[in-house]
Amino acid sequence: EYTAGQYVREYYQLYNRPLPTRGNIQFLGGGQTHKKQIVSLYLKGYLVPTICQRTNHSKDAVERYIRDFEAIRLLNNKFDDINTISLITRLSKSVVQQYIYLIPQDK
DSSP: OOOHHHHHHHHHHHHSSOOOOHHHHTTOSTTOOSHHHHHHHHHTTOOHHHHHHHHTOOHHHHHHHHHHHHHHHHHHHHOSOHHHHHHHHTOOHHHHHHHHHHSOOOO
16 A cells, blocks of 8 residues: 555656645645745846845845755756755755746746
């Protein structure tokens, strides 16, 4: 008999991406932060002071989100493996995955 975790791992092994759950699609649940809102404003061209004001985050926090996002975006083009990206950036695999979801898909 399978556990939920085993299904999630098997899906990841088969499709090399996380199971699309409501939590990871809509960024719900523990560990979810303001990454989506901050990165979205950044991608729309807003400057750090405006992002700080709109999200009520410090300059250091906003700059860290942007720096981490750009690192993940760059590494995601070079490596298909979340483990490798996690090791290089020293960010957890779940945080790396959150940033990967925020990378705009070319149309």
